[in-house]
Amino acid sequence: MTVTxxxxxxxxxDPTRRDILMMLRGQELTIAQVAxxxxxxRAAVKKHLVVLRDGGMIRTRPSGRERINSIDPxxxxxxxxxxxxxxxxxxxxxxxxxxxxEEEDKK
Amino acid sequence: MTVTxxxxxxxxxDPTRRDILMMLRGQELTIAQVAxxxxxxRAAVKKHLVVLRDGGMIRTRPSGRERINSIDPxxxxxxxxxxxxxxxxxxxxxxxxxxxxEEEDKK
DNA sequence: CACACGTGATACCTTTTGGTTTCACGTATG
DNA sequence: CATACGTGAAACCAAAAGGTATCACGTGTG
Numbered sequence: 001m002t003v004t005x006x007x008x009x010x011x012x013x014d015p016t017r018r019d020i021l022m023m024l025r026g027q028e029l030t031i032a033q034v035a036x037x038x039x040x041x042r043a044a045v046k047k048h049l050v051v052l053r054d055g056g057m058i059r060t061r062p063s064g065r066e067r068i069n070s071i072d073p074x075x076x077x078x079x080x081x082x083x084x085x086x087x088x089x090x091x092x093x094x095x096x097x098x099x100x101x102e103e104e105d106k107k
Numbered sequence: 108m109t110v111t112x113x114x115x116x117x118x119x120x121d122p123t124r125r126d127i128l129m130m131l132r133g134q135e136l137t138i139a140q141v142a143x144x145x146x147x148x149r150a151a152v153k154k155h156l157v158v159l160r161d162g163g164m165i166r167t168r169p170s171g172r173e174r175i176n177s178i179d180p181x182x183x184x185x186x187x188x189x190x191x192x193x194x195x196x197x198x199x200x201x202x203x204x205x206x207x208x209e210e211e212d213k214k
Numbered sequence: 215c216a217c218a219c220g221t222g223a224t225a226c227c228t229t230t231t232g233g234t235t236t237c238a239c240g241t242a243t244g
Numbered sequence: 245c246a247t248a249c250g251t252g253a254a255a256c257c258a259a260a261a262g263g264t265a266t267c268a269c270g271t272g273t274g
Contacts, residue, residue: 006122009125012116012119012120013117013119014231016232018116018189021193022193025193030250030251031250032249040233040234041234041235042250042251043233043235043252043253044232044233044234046252046253047232047233048232051231064241064242065240065242065251066241066250066251082125083183083186083190086132137221139219139220139221147262147263148263149220150221150263150264150266151262151263151264153221154262154263158261171220171271171272172271173220173221173271174220174221174222
């Protein structure tokens with residue numbers, strides 16, 4: 001199941017899905033628990049979770065009659081890779097980052 | 108005209124638009140020149156350029172009867188900011204980046 | 215000035231997307 | 245075993261997205 005860059009970018013394109021990712025950043029949640037935080041049906045949230053899964057952003061593990069969703073740390077890689085390849089803006093960011101790191105190393 | 112993160116993510120969600128950004132990475136192009144590279148009408152490409160502009164990814168400057176499109180380096184900032192705030196995967200990337208920079212500094 | 219050229223804008227069409235409702239199914243639990 | 249619970253899946257709907265064709269308009273150019 002190779003995750004295409006397109007699936008990854010699509011997963012990030014919806015604000016609800018980005019919120020779900022943020023929500024899952026520190027904790028694992030069942031679909032029902034995720035749905036509690038949104039003003040939409042569980043079914044709608046489920047669909048978003050499927051898109052996130054197709055994009056490689058989350059993993060789902062069954063536990064009894066529940067499904068536990070957690071972030072897939074590797075999922076962001078295709079996006080990062082594209083941004084790196086794009087690399088125009090990257091120069092500035094890299095420069096700032098390099099400086100920050102060097103400053104920190106001086107301590 | 109504040110660019111919402113949503114507009115930025117939306118701009119990146121379409122493969123044609125990402126291709127356009129890549130195409131604009133090194134050169135400035137008129138809409139007609141951009142359109143030459145795709146199997147779709149100029150009007151369709153124009154729409155993509157509008158979305159990219161709304162997302163803050165490109166700038167358009169008039170030159171006679173032409174419009175010259177170029178990348179806006181600052182456009183990627185909202186995306187980068189979100190990814191940084193998301194920061195789970197970031198750890199690995201940052202670690203690798205830090206190491207690469209430190210290695211280079213030793214030379 | 216007449217006219218070709220590059221673009222902007224609009225109407226229109228089809229497909230995708232985000233959402234709902236409803237029902238079937240496996241899993242706990244009284 | 246009966247039943248409540250969490251989920252999966254399908255049918256359906258409205259709105260958004262991606263595309264086309266077409267026309268209007270400013271800008272060069274013969």
